[in-house]
Amino acid sequence: MAIEDDAKARAVVGGVDTHKDLHVAAVVDEQDRVLETRSFATTRQGYRQMLAWMRSFGDLQRIGVESTGSYGAGLLRFMQQAGVTVLEVTAPDRQDRRKRGKNDDLDAQNAAHAAFAGNRTVTPRSRDGMIEALRVLVACRKTAVTARRIALQMIHNTIVAAPDGLRDLLRDMTRMQLVRTLAAWRPDLTSYREIEAAYRIALKSLARRYLELHDEIADLDTMIAAIVDELAPNLVTRNSIGHTGAAQLLLTAGGNPDRMRSEASFAALCGVSPVPASSGKTVRHRLNRGGDRAANSALHIIAIGRLRTDQKTKDYVARRVAEGHSKLDAIRAIKRYLAREVFALIMQRQKEINATRIAA
Known part of the structure; x- marks a missing residue:
């Protein structure tokens, strides 16, 4: 009886390595020690068995899941509906993988370790x-x-x-x-x-x-x-933002845009935030080649449309070119501004939707 009480009081963290037919799950305790590893079918029954198995070790704090956008999408939806906090685990460090090797059990344990420490984890986009x-x-x-x-x-x-x-x-x-x-x-x-x-x-x-x-x-x-x-009706009313571009930007923000702390996070997600590249006495920034390239492309198309139709944008580019910057540099700055504008509109609409749900 005392052992069962200790298990219920113990805080545990899960990790899942996702596949098409089977998910491999691992559980670690409050000292990040692996308790057990087990495989489950990728069905609703399998998800229920996995959740019950994880909770049998103690109070389940969160789960780290790989590939929540593909193989782990069904598991993500099930866990979120069950009220479990899910973190998406990114690829492990290559040097560590070369040292320890790779198999499904190790991947699941690494996902649990990452969720426990908060390393290599992000809040996943909702999949409903x-x-x-x-x-x-x-x-x-x-x-x-x-x-x-x-x-x-x-x-x-x-x-x-x-x-x-x-x-x-x-x-x-x-x-x-x-x-x-x-x-x-x-x-x-x-x-x-x-x-x-x-x-x-x-x-x-x-x-x-x-x-x-x-x-x-x-x-x-x-x-x-x-x-x-x-x-987002307020998004497509803005100059040069069409339905195709708006759709891509909404997808990049996801159904839970509040997971991003600021518009700078959204800009980084779209690959339009400047990246420091200073060294010694040289202070400069370089182009961000990361992020969602489809969102970056959508912002670029909007920027080109503004450059053709919006007088303020034309004046801004002319001023930057007169200062010695290239036209491409000016367009990159416009894309950074557009990311700020789009994020504000998306968050405004998200607040309206949440307020409507609360009122209902």
């Missing part, structure tokens, strides 16, 4: 709600855009090598005129052994593929725009 729905739709759209571009490239490459009669027929058409013309062709499918008929069949197939992807992207854009308008 409309932000997660937005992420899935944006990812689907991205692959559709890539496939559409490849289909168009194949159309042009096929026309280049086509017989002269076909090339002359299609030479001066615009993109959509070309695609719709090819999609409307009715080639003889029984003559596919002949070179011109084979080219007509291939071009028709590619054109129809392009149009199908074009319609699919349009449908996804409609759904993405509806979610963005509901999540």
